Amino acid sequence: MSKKTIRDIQLQGKTVLMRVDFNVPMSDGQITDDNRIVQALPTIKYALDHEAKLVLFSHLGRVKTEEDKKTNSLAPVAKRLSELLNLPITFVTETRGSNLEAAVKNMEDGDIVMVENTRFEDLNEKAESKNNPELGKYWASLGDAFVNDAFGTAHRAHASNVGIADNMVVAVAGFLMEKEIKFIGEAVDNPERPFVAILGGAKVSDKISVIENLLTKADKILVCGAMAYTFYKARGYEVGLSKCEDDYVEFAKSLLEKSNGKLILPVDNMISKEFSADAEAVLVSADQIPSDAMGMDIGPKTVELFKKHLENAKTVVWNGPAGVFEFDKFAVGTNAICKLLAELKDAKTIIGGGDSAAAAIKLGFQDKFTHISTGGGASLEYLEGKELPGISSIHNKCCSCKNC
């Protein structure tokens, strides 16, 4: 279902409430990576260029005690955003009340007000995280239209996304949200084929629903990462000290049986005797992992095999690193997959998953993919085929409802 976007609405002179994802990493009151703020700029600038009065909402971390308020204030984020835009921002240190209402009322076209961390409301019986109906209604009453650009929270029904949208005459997607719906949504619902998924990462148990959903959609699933060893065990191979989930071996067996050859497992691995950055790496084939060693990465024959399966792909979705990419020595397979995907012509290449995105960026492939999702948990749930409440609550293009 196609969703209304910020391009579809009147902005000039309107008070526009915008949910962004400014949940940036902080250390000692300093922002250590402002990527999320930078990513939100196109939608923010668009609203300002069209002379909206812009009211920004975001959460930052978790707020469980009064003490958490000190370390989770959005004040440093407001300062950074002001620097990036080179514009003043009125930062309201509260999440409701007369100061907020006055700040919004006094806005002129093109002004920006930023509300303090929406999760400060969680000290009030989890009002934000439990989507307290009064809170969503109150925030909605402050504006004329709602723009949701926070894909990272789309898998949660909170007051600042679903609550506001449900009380608004106009609720649309920002550009970031639009991109996520377009690339991940289309890949899962209506992919151009051949559609190949690459699934790696730490655990089968984290990805059960993703594997099950993609088995019904993808033409091939290339398995890598630690996840491969649970499948190896299901095939009766020795996995030694590799990360393997014994409780899921039966499940892996049933998947292999019903997959009709769609699941492709690694044919060789880099193994080591210990889990460390400078452990000696040895190459062995799939069924040759000794009992005193562990699989840390895929090997070169697996890369060649994956290359063959990827050659004609038109859509590729990748979730989960191929090995322990945090150690340079075992980032070779993940790096090789990045390269394979970067070289594909005419294919949409999409990364969903926090660590996979971090790996691609760390290895310098940031600009080589069609889309790198900004939401870890949200992109996983999207790949599982689940309905994301943050997206469902955005109005559909055909009319102004979300139900048709």
Ligand code: ADP
């Ligand atoms: P994502 O966040 O992209 O969904 P996951 O969280 O599932 O990915 O997995 C990422 C983690 O998987 C990384 O920390 C990586 O070190 C780990 N991993 C990958 N391969 C292996 C392996 N062979 N042994 C142990 N851990 C692995």
Ligand code: MG
């Ligand atoms: Mg992860």
